[in-house]
Amino acid sequence: MRWSDLEPAELELLRAARDVRRHAHAPYSGFKVGAALRTRDGRVFAGCNVENASLGAGICAERSAVLQAVAQGMRRRGLDAVAVYARDTHPTPPCGMCLQVLSEFGTDPAVYLANARTVERMTLRELLTRPFTHFPRRPR
Ligand code: THU
Numbered sequence: 001m002r003w004s005d006l007e008p009a010e011l012e013l014l015r016a017a018r019d020v021r022r023h024a025h026a027p028y029s030g031f032k033v034g035a036a037l038r039t040r041d042g043r044v045f046a047g048c049n050v051e052n053a054s055l056g057a058g059i060c061a062e063r064s065a066v067l068q069a070v071a072q073g074m075r076r077r078g079l080d081a082v083a084v085y086a087r088d089t090h091p092t093p094p095c096g097m098c099l100q101v102l103s104e105f106g107t108d109p110a111v112y113l114a115n116a117r118t119v120e121r122m123t124l125r126e127l128l129t130r131p132f133t134h135f136p137r138r139p140r
Contacts, residue, residue: 079106
C-alpha cells in the first residue's frame, strides 16, 4: 500500500520509524534503519540500528526499539505492532534474530515494512512461522 492509504494510528507508527532512522549509527554498512513499535496499552517506542567497530556488537533497529519498550515497562504479550523503515528498493523485513526477539512479546503482532514509497503490512507469524519457544522451565 501507499503511505496515503494508512490509518492515522498506522501513520503515527510509520512516521516514528522513519524519523528515528535519522539517529541510526551505521558507519560500517551505511544502511540506516528505523523501527517503531506500539504496545497494547497504546504507547509508541522507537529505535535505530547502532553499529560498532567490533561488528558483532551492533544491534538492529527492531531490537533497539524492543529494549526501549521493555525498559519502560512493556511486558510479555505487550506488543501490538511494529514498523521498520529503511531506504532500500524493497521494504526490509526484520532479520531472523529480531523476529525471534519480537515473538517473545506478542502472539501475532502486525509488522509493517516500509520505504519512502510503499508500505507492506504483514504479521509476525507470516515472517516467522515457528518461533523457538522451548525452554526447560516454564517462563514466568
Ligand atoms: N538492520 C536493521 O537494523 N534492521 C533490519 O531489519 C535489517 C538490518 C541493520 C543491521 C546493520 O546495522 C545494518 O542494518 C546492515 O545489516
